Amino acid sequence: MGVLTEVYEMLNTCNKCGGCHTACKTYKLTGQETMVARGRIQLIKAVADGKLEPNQEYEDAIMSCLLCGECAVACANGVRGNELVMAARRDLKLRKGIKPFAKSFALKTLASPKRLGMGFSLFGGMGKSVLNKIDGMDYFRGIDIRNFPTAKKPFLEQVPERITVQHPKHKVGFYVGCFLNYSLDQTAHSVVKVLTKNDCDVIIPKDQVCCGLPQYAYGDFETAKKNARKTIDTFLDKYKDAEVVLSACASCASMLKHDYLKLFADEPSYLPKVELFCEKVVEFSEYMAKIGVDQSQLYNSSPVRVTYHDPCHMIRGLKVTKQPRQLLQMIPRVEFKEMFEAGRCCGAAGLIQAFYHKVSTNITDQKVQNIKDTNADLVATSCPACMLRLQGGINKAGQKQKVMHVADLMANAYKD
Template sequence: MGVLADVYGMLSMCSKCGICQTACKTYKVDGAETKVTRGRIQLIKAVAEGKLEPDENYEDAIMSCLLCGECAVACPSRVKGNELVLAARRDFKLRKGIHPFVKSFALKTLANPKKLERAFKLFGGMGKNVLRRIDGVDYFRGVDIKGMNVAKVPFLEQVPEKITVQNPKHKVAFYVGCFLNYSLDQTAQSVVKVLTKNDCEVVIPKGQVCCGLPQYVYGDFETAKVNARKTIDSFLAKDVDTIVVACATCVAMLKEDYPKLFADEPNYLPKAQQFSAKVLEFSQFVAKIGIDQSKLHNSLPVKVTYHDPCHMVRGIKVTQQPRQLLKSLPKVEYIEMNEASRCCGASGLVQAFYHEMSTDITRQKTQNVKDSGVEIVATSCPACMMRIQGGINMAGQNQKVMHVADLLAKAYEG
């Protein structure tokens, strides 16, 4: 059974009760048994037992999963369907490779900083100019491509490796991540501003690479390990107490998945564990050290809600800290929206290859935003920001999606 042998016990725990149907967003859109956790588990089990050859239909079943983890929360037998799908994808990669070519090319591009920078520059320059001249092409597979920001200069080239403050109380390193580096550079600047305003000396190691999660979730552990080692080695070389991450996806990979990734390497595993123990999500860290309320003075009177990224609420289980920070802002009225932890439909490359399904899932999230009556949706994930803002724009709504760090940074202005 190969890779699937390690999870066969969990595969057998599924009682086929169907409670996962109430949680699975892909099932609610598609209605097919192969698009719900119960059905996916039975297919994976059949492959593990040699009763089913992994074909295109099987690939479709395991690749369409959002990996949101909502099924694992709902399951009375505590079956972690998202982890079983990850194992199935790893097994499929070892058997068949990564299909199709476009997906393979995208994953290779994401893993290589030079290729990724060229891709962003191409998109931000010629690509967007071409799109502006094509009537009706505002969105591509549910993504607001015209509205997507591209940094003129990557964030890592805008800042020195160390940003000092007088009498620092904390020494932290900032893992930037691809989106904040190449697209949301102003959000990265906001992170640094909030940290320095709270007496943190900030180290920003140069040569940072993708965390490896895109490759990891499609079973390409080899490429993910290359990037993970670069990240671990470069950050552990710095004299810092905490590694701050402002991307929900990245922080889950760095904190939760790195030790899993190196579980088969006993010589390197302790290093991965040492690294992961230092990792904290941005709002988690800021709430921990506490903010000086006397420095907050310039917030606008707005109604704000919060969207829980899947990797935050069901990954590292950080939910209260971002809300705590938002509620601390002067003049901000916090309103909890319905289904705040509902997946927004982004889920990496799933939104590109299953765009109709993702768009339907996003539509419900944007409706919940509208119903909440807020002006701003705060969140902690760049991918969620892009997905939800695109959904809001497509729906003709006028709410703005912002990172928690951006709202905090604005409160320090003046």
Template sequence: MGVLAEVYEKLNTCGKCGFCHGACKTYKNDGAEFLVARGRVQLIKALADGKVEADDDYEDAVNSCLLCGECAVACPSGVRGHELVLAARRDLKLRHGVKPFLKSVALKSLAKPGVLKFGFGFLAGTGKSVLKKVDALQFVRGIDIYTMPAAKVPFSKQVPEIITVPNPKKKVAFFVGCFMNHAFVSSAHSIVKVLTKNDCEVIVPKDQVCCGLPQYVYGDFEQAKVQMTKIINTFSKYDYVITGCASCASMLKKEVIELFHGDASMLPKAEAFTKKCYEFSEFVVNELDIADKLQNETPVSVTLHDPCHMVRYNSLTAEPRSLLKSVPRLNFVEMFEANRCCGAAGLVMAFYHEMSEKITAQKAQNIMNTGADIVATSCPACMLKINSGLRLKGSNVEVKHVADVLAAALN
């Protein structure tokens, strides 16, 4: 049975009411029917019925989806449009592989730690100095290359495999994730500081690989399985596995079950593994007692951006807010549409950058309207995209991980 045949009945549940139009950011930017869940679902159904071809226009409709999940929240019929788009992408992968070629290269590169290390190392070294000689290259596809963090040495190589503390109360394995390992290294150090200051021994396994989410969302289940199998084998021995990336958390806690659906040998291991996995703020709120240790002499105003994988995939919205509000002299300001997509959406920001920039510009404006000094979030990709959006608007609002704000308040 083909992928679309498996979801065919779900395709038929769309009542064509159009409630998704008010929720979909891609539709709001363009107004084209193929850029909203209703249109995408009808296109996918038409392909399943043999009425259209899987041509470039069809692929654009499917691949430009942010997978933010907002359409599912708005749908009165319970249609989960983003999940049907995932099925369509899987179908495309099985038909002719991942297109275009550069996207295929990007996904293969993410699966190879050595390639990532070389790429970010080059950017941290001579890469930026070369780019800065060409003024027109500061913003590349909406990303501020000049301010983009890049580490010559990945975080996992900067720290020992076991970071000890006297009389540890918990032993925690840290799944770093690609972007935090190679770009937002300071945020990874902040996570370690918060954990160690709260009597946690931190283990940073050296043979970490990408969680497989980028490959998974473009239908390459085979490669994603290779990566997740290695992760499960490496991390299952630990009682707690935490990550500071909302997207990685979603893969480790949720998508891994769908990935190994029907695999009798791996599914039980995956199910047991998910029970050990925590997103950073989730772990701190549920497992640690941190409030009494926080100090802050300088008043600061902070707002919060909810990554899509936090709010609609993992239902984690109260936890980061609770942590930020526990910091003394921190004025928390709620942002308008805090839970709306920032436009990053993985490789969407690279291959549909004009659409992505418009979405990011609105998010940046919402942040600026709060008057906050800092916008905190829980996703390195969101941090990158929001920082670029703010810089394009000439704003000096600082973009920080939730862990950065907490670490700064710990002696």
């Protein structure tokens, strides 16, 4: 049975009302019917019925979707447009492979720690030196290339496998993820600091790999499964004493907790192990709010105004919204200011920012304006990809706000 056959019934539940138009960022920017869930669903159905061959226009419609999930929230019929797009991407992968080559290469690189580490190392060294000598290379497709941070050494090489405290109350397995390992290593240290300040032993497996989300999002289930199986077996077999598997990346956490169940739905013999793993997964803010934060140690020397951006995978994937705000407001002298459309996509959306950069940049520009309107000094969020995208957009706009992870703000508020 083909991929589109499996979702055919859901394709037919779209009553073409257009309710998704109010939620879809790509439609609001372009005004094109092919750039909204209703239009995309009709195209997918035409391909499923054999009335349309997957041409370039079709591929652009499917590949330009942000997968933000807002259409699913807005749909009165409960049609999950983002999941139908995922099915269409899987179908395209099986028909044609992943194209263009640059996208295929990027996904293979992300899946391999060796390739990814080498890529970040080259970019952080020779790559930036070359770019600094080229006029007009400040921003590549809206991405702030010059200021893109790279760790001098991957976080996993900076820390021991186990970090213990004197009187542990909890034992946490830390799934680090690619960006915290190779780019935002200071944020990874912040996560460990907050955990240890709150009586947690931290287990950090050295042989971690990408969670598989980039590959899964573009239909390469085989590679995604390989990395997912490695992650599950690592945490459940080698580090079974970890009470939870914590991620400080909303995208990784959503993949680990929810999408692994979908990914292995066709493997009933392995599924019980997947379910056990998924039950252990928890996002950083969610976990800290659950175990309770020792606020007596928190300190802040000067007042600061902070706003918060809800990553798509956080608000619609994990449905975690209150906890990061609660943590931020625990910090002394923080004035919290809610921004307009805090839960709307920032424009990162995985590889969308590289391959559909005009759409991505417009979305980022809108978010940056919303940030400016708050008069905030700092922007907090819970996703490394959002952090990088937002900071780049702010820099490009000539604004001064600094983007930080919730864990960074909390760690900075603890006296060493």
